[in-house]
Amino acid sequence: MKPDTDACLQFGSSPVAPVSVDAAERTLPPMVELRGVRRTFGSEVALAGVDLSVSRGRVMALLGPNGAGKTTLVRILAGLLRPDSGAVSIGGIDALREPRSLRRAIGLSGQFTAIDELLSGRENLELVAQLHHLGRRETRQRARAALNRFGLCEVADRQAKTYSGGLLRRLDLALSLVARPLLLVLDEPTTGLDPHSRLDLWALLEELVADGTTLLLTTQYLEEADRLGHEIAVLDQGQVVAEGSAAELKARAGGDLIELHASTEEDFDRARTALIGAQPDLFAEPSRCLLRLPAKDGSSTLSEILRILDGAGVAIEDIALRRPSLDDVFLALTGHAAKRGPAEA
Ligand SMILES: Nc1ncnc2c1ncn2[C@@H]1O[C@H](COP(=O)(O)OP(=O)(O)O)[C@@H](O)[C@H]1O
Ligand SMILES: [Mg+2]
Numbered sequence: 001m002k003p004d005t006d007a008c009l010q011f012g013s014s015p016v017a018p019v020s021v022d023a024a025e026r027t028l029p030p031m032v033e034l035r036g037v038r039r040t041f042g043s044e045v046a047l048a049g050v051d052l053s054v055s056r057g058r059v060m061a062l063l064g065p066n067g068a069g070k071t072t073l074v075r076i077l078a079g080l081l082r083p084d085s086g087a088v089s090i091g092g093i094d095a096l097r098e099p100r101s102l103r104r105a106i107g108l109s110g111q112f113t114a115i116d117e118l119l120s121g122r123e124n125l126e127l128v129a130q131l132h133h134l135g136r137r138e139t140r141q142r143a144r145a146a147l148n149r150f151g152l153c154e155v156a157d158r159q160a161k162t163y164s165g166g167l168l169r170r171l172d173l174a175l176s177l178v179a180r181p182l183l184l185v186l187d188e189p190t191t192g193l194d195p196h197s198r199l200d201l202w203a204l205l206e207e208l209v210a211d212g213t214t215l216l217l218t219t220q221y222l223e224e225a226d227r228l229g230h231e232i233a234v235l236d237q238g239q240v241v242a243e244g245s246a247a248e249l250k251a252r253a254g255g256d257l258i259e260l261h262a263s264t265e266e267d268f269d270r271a272r273t274a275l276i277g278a279q280p281d282l283f284a285e286p287s288r289c290l291l292r293l294p295a296k297d298g299s300s301t302l303s304e305i306l307r308i309l310d311g312a313g314v315a316i317e318d319i320a321l322r323r324p325s326l327d328d329v330f331l332a333l334t335g336h337a338a339k340r341g342p343a344e345a
């Protein structure tokens with residue numbers, strides 16, 4: 001979807017300069033800087049001292065399972081919640097000292113939606129523009145541009161309660177961008193969306209980023225972090241346990257892996273029993289009937305495994321040697337498998 005009016009081209013461009021990370025950009029302070037951010041709820045430690053930095057014009061994907069502390073972090077960034085200790089700066093603004101400037105600097109969207117379902121998409125957008133004290137003309141223009149950009153023109157004057165999940169998510173995103181924030185923060189933007197709406201939203205987010213929006217999104221989905229995140233921070237139990245590009249994280253998972261699919265569950269069980277003796281590092285994932293074997297020397301291990309399986313009379317459907325995926329990294333770091341998206345279920 002390409003914007004087709006001048007107003008659209010304007011929309012979503014942030015007040016900071018366009019954002020390929022060139023030399024000039026690098027000299028600016030990071031868009032987001034967290035230092036030692038800690039937050040507890042009673043005896044529950046939601047954030048156990050988080051350091052995080054997001055450069056301008058980049059996408060940071062905060063990847064973590066349920067309960068990792070993602071929403072707590074997002075609420076702190078948005079000024080909706082105070083940390084017990086630590087420092088938060090956004091676009092050079094000390095977020096804890098100047099919560100009001102902060103709210104102007106960031107656009108927030110996700111699990112706590114601002115949509116009034118009794119109003120139409122257009123009315124929702126105009127309302128938010130008015131809340132930001134934009135004049136009548138500007139308000140109408142921005143609403144129109146947003147409807148265009150987010151493919152909402154056809155449903156613009158229908159009550160939001162008649163929208164599908166995908167349309168609501170788009171409207172939510174449009175609302176968070178009406179005020180042209182420096183930073184867009186999205187809390188699990190595609191959770192609950194069908195595969196089609198998900199791909200759709202990803203494409204839209206990529207457009208926004210191409211236009212210069214800095215994006216911090218949280219996700220439980222590896223492919224989402226892989227596809228959108230320039231940087232990925234893995235959050236587990238309130239701590240960043242790893243940080244880097246998808247490629248860097250994958251490299252941390254170590255050597256090659258051998259993935260084995262057995263024909264039947266009995267074969268799988270037999271394969272597991274036969275291999276566990278030979279490969280103590282073996283990890284089996286019963287739900288998907290596959291085995292992951294960290295292999296130091298992939299090809300020789302593969303032939304050894306084939307020999308063991310042959311000896312045990314196991315029928316193999318498929319066996320392959322491959323590089324670790326982000327999935328493997330996640331498992332290695334957090335001890336549990338990541339959530340699968342609807343496209344992969
Ligand atoms: N308002 C709250 N009151 C009590 N506990 C909370 C509250 N918000 C979050 N928590 C706890 O903090 C931890 C992190 O929660 P959350 O930030 O919502 O994680 P995520 O968004 O990654 O699923 C969880 O154990 C959760 O139960
Ligand atoms: Mg959450």
